[in-house]
Amino acid sequence: MAIEKTDVVIVGVGAAGAVLAAELSKAGMKVIGLERGPRLTTADFRPHDELRFFQRQDLRPNVKRQPVTWRPNAKARAVPLRNLSYGNGAGGGTIHYGAVSWRFHADDFRARSATIERYGAAAIPEDSSLADWPLSHAELEPFYERAEYEIGVSGKAGNLDGRKVEGGNVFEAPRKRDYPLPPLQTDQSGVLFDEAARKLGLHPFSAPHAIISQDYRGRTGCTYCGFCQAFGCHVGAKSSTLVSVLPQADASGNFRLITGAMCYRVNSDGARATGISYYGLDNSDNTIEAEIVILSPFIYDNTRLLLLSRTDKFPNGLANSSGQLGKHIMAHIGAKVYAAFDSRYVNNYMGPNAQKHALDDFNADNYDHGGLGFIRGSQVAVATANTEGGPIGTAMGMEPPHGTPRWGAAYRDFMARYFARHAVVISETENLPYADHTIDLDPDVRDAWGLPAPRITYDWRRPNEIKGVAFIQDKLEGVARAMGATHVWRAPLSGGGPGPHTQGGTRMGSDPKTSVVNRYSQSWDIPNLFIVGSSTHPSMSGFNPTLTIQAVAYWTADAIVNKYKKSPGPLV
Numbered sequence: 001m002a003i004e005k006t007d008v009v010i011v012g013v014g015a016a017g018a019v020l021a022a023e024l025s026k027a028g029m030k031v032i033g034l035e036r037g038p039r040l041t042t043a044d045f046r047p048h049d050e051l052r053f054f055q056r057q058d059l060r061p062n063v064k065r066q067p068v069t070w071r072p073n074a075k076a077r078a079v080p081l082r083n084l085s086y087g088n089g090a091g092g093g094t095i096h097y098g099a100v101s102w103r104f105h106a107d108d109f110r111a112r113s114a115t116i117e118r119y120g121a122a123a124i125p126e127d128s129s130l131a132d133w134p135l136s137h138a139e140l141e142p143f144y145e146r147a148e149y150e151i152g153v154s155g156k157a158g159n160l161d162g163r164k165v166e167g168g169n170v171f172e173a174p175r176k177r178d179y180p181l182p183p184l185q186t187d188q189s190g191v192l193f194d195e196a197a198r199k200l201g202l203h204p205f206s207a208p209h210a211i212i213s214q215d216y217r218g219r220t221g222c223t224y225c226g227f228c229q230a231f232g233c234h235v236g237a238k239s240s241t242l243v244s245v246l247p248q249a250d251a252s253g254n255f256r257l258i259t260g261a262m263c264y265r266v267n268s269d270g271a272r273a274t275g276i277s278y279y280g281l282d283n284s285d286n287t288i289e290a291e292i293v294i295l296s297p298f299i300y301d302n303t304r305l306l307l308l309s310r311t312d313k314f315p316n317g318l319a320n321s322s323g324q325l326g327k328h329i330m331a332h333i334g335a336k337v338y339a340a341f342d343s344r345y346v347n348n349y350m351g352p353n354a355q356k357h358a359l360d361d362f363n364a365d366n367y368d369h370g371g372l373g374f375i376r377g378s379q380v381a382v383a384t385a386n387t388e389g390g391p392i393g394t395a396m397g398m399e400p401p402h403g404t405p406r407w408g409a410a411y412r413d414f415m416a417r418y419f420a421r422h423a424v425v426i427s428e429t430e431n432l433p434y435a436d437h438t439i440d441l442d443p444d445v446r447d448a449w450g451l452p453a454p455r456i457t458y459d460w461r462r463p464n465e466i467k468g469v470a471f472i473q474d475k476l477e478g479v480a481r482a483m484g485a486t487h488v489w490r491a492p493l494s495g496g497g498p499g500p501h502t503q504g505g506t507r508m509g510s511d512p513k514t515s516v517v518n519r520y521s522q523s524w525d526i527p528n529l530f531i532v533g534s535s536t537h538p539s540m541s542g543f544n545p546t547l548t549i550q551a552v553a554y555w556t557a558d559a560i561v562n563k564y565k566k567s568p569g570p571l572v
């Protein structure tokens, strides 16, 4: 067994891990990043092969080698998920993500208190474990700004220090500075969406993206090639951590990345984490010993690694004296309404594919929920039918309207007519946390290394969520009709399984009895162990999570450099 020593070891070098690698190595700490996948380069993303990157999901974990299983409830048998929404290589999910980069709202950080203040405690479902974050939007604001400038985010501010700005998101919390780059170009679906939303008295805007709209810090601006979500960017315009912050870590001279490193255990001596054990590409068994251990391999392995690292002192998983490990899993619930036009082209396959233009009127607590029977909300946006806009992605993701078959000449004619003449109005409804939505170790399914697969027990179809999704579907349909579409129809809802942006499992809190980490992502039980990523989110917001994951990574790095390093021990 090979053993090496370092100051900091980081498991998983994706959206969060790469930020920590850059910040800590720049601060003079010796950092080793352990990443199970390869380190690709911009040249590896050419050509944009839709079969390879979209259909076969080449940049994501291989579902046979790295299975994650799902069952709707504890009585059902779990089955492997067919699609995994996170990364598998240096840069993680940011290589192939849609790059929509939101700051959460101020009330997203205090959803429990804000709900009680406005509607009373009875508005929160009795079985929900909805909790406030132990940090506020105002505390995180400088770190959101840091993330936007370091990574490169394009957009338009809607609230500069309390001054509402027309054309930006007027519902956003106050920010000190505008985005570093202007919004991306508006395509025809954005034009139609904006006109429709304004007609309805709503407030549309260009969704912020971690895609550079102009040349920025030596990188080339977006060429609007259209093969974006599910693909790596062939010119490096998508601000993946591979092209934005990992080069900063490299330049520090203090960072070393080990690829093909499948981490399987956090080693500990009772009071401290002593390091990480991993299998190398040649199946070698290796250990890195470190003063600080950081876990950032996304939510499945944040929980799985801690469960696999149980000790006599922590028989239910390392750092799990609270018993909260693996609980409170959340995911977005997507609904879609199609708008197809007989009289015009929309060409929405062009440009970045994820949320193009959006509106925030029905998100968070931006509207009165009195009498609606549910709390929290959803972003609404215009997008493509699937996670990308090419012909295969559209064919796989676009359900034809009732009465049109999914095969044969009628289906061919439908696709030929509407591929370039449709837009999709989508939502991502916030799902409340529930303690019985969990990740644990699957007793039956193992991965390519013989480790038990992470198993999710989850079903979004709870009364609050069912009502929230039904409400937003009506809003989506209203916008689609106001766009002037000839045909408008709803896509069927998913059957209960976890949608994208899965969060929870190592929740952050202000009480060690009810949370796994404190406000600095530091384990309550083991002070030199930090757990970073959306697994720490106590609630989830109706916005995509990655900019918040990265802002919290900057906040955590700052706490390690300016607090922990000076006085190692509990930060709270």
Ligand SMILES: Cc1cc2nc3c(=O)[nH]c(=O)nc-3n(C[C@H](O)[C@H](O)[C@H](O)COP(=O)(O)OP(=O)(O)OC[C@H]3O[C@@H](n4cnc5c(N)ncnc54)[C@H](O)[C@@H]3O)c2cc1C
Pocket (backbone or CB within 6 Å): 011, 012, 013, 014, 015, 016, 017, 034, 035, 036, 037, 084, 085, 086, 087, 088, 089, 090, 091, 092, 093, 094, 096, 097, 098, 099, 100, 101, 102, 229, 230, 261, 262, 263, 264, 296, 297, 298, 299, 301, 354, 387, 500, 501, 532, 533, 534, 544, 545, 546, 547, 549
């Ligand atoms: C198609 C798609 C589109 C998306 N679009 C958006 C979007 O538009 N906006 C948004 O905000 N979010 C989006 N997301 C979600 C986004 O990708 C994730 O939120 C984000 O990448 C999570 O960051 P992370 O650092 O926690 O994990 P990742 O970025 O996934 O990084 C984790 C890394 O850890 C590695 N790893 C895992 N286990 C181990 C192990 N045991 N040992 C060693 N290494 C390990 C993985 O290989 C991976 O590289 C999208 C996701 C998908 C799949």
Ligand code: SF4
Pocket (backbone or CB within 6 Å): 211, 221, 222, 223, 224, 225, 226, 227, 228, 229, 231, 232, 233, 234, 235, 236, 237, 238, 351, 352, 353
């Ligand atoms: S749409 Fe822009 S950011 Fe996306 S892959 Fe193409 S050039 Fe890159």
